[in-house]
Amino acid sequence: MMSGMLYRLxxxxxxxxxxxxxxxxxxxxxxxxxxxxxxxxLAVKDRLSGHWRRAFAAV
Known part of the structure; x- marks a missing residue:
């Protein structure tokens, strides 16, 4: 499930x-x-990839 922040980004x-x-x-x-x-x-893409990395690292 996508968090609100990931969706907005x-x-x-x-x-x-x-x-x-x-x-x-x-x-x-x-x-x-x-x-x-x-x-x-590019700045938004960097933030998105950071959020995805943290989301999958927590799994």
């Missing part, structure tokens, strides 16, 4: 993926916005 990660995809498909993508979105996505 996965939702944020999915939204960032969508934003990155939309920005990339624009005629003239904003490279600074893309960089910021990708950094945020």
């Amino acid at each position: 996965s939702v944020v990660h999915r939204k960032l993926e969508d934003e990155i995809r939309r920005e990339t498909l624009r005629e003239a993508p904003d490279t600074f916005r893309l960089l910021r979105l990708k950094k945020l996505r």
Whole structure:
């Protein structure tokens, strides 16, 4: 079962993926916005993986 924090982080990660995809498909993508979105996505991914590791280490 997924904890509330893992669920929220996965939702944020999915939204960032969508934003990155939309920005990339624009005629003239904003490279600074893309960089910021990708950094945020990586930070969320790092938090997600940390939570998963702790969850499985406790089992």
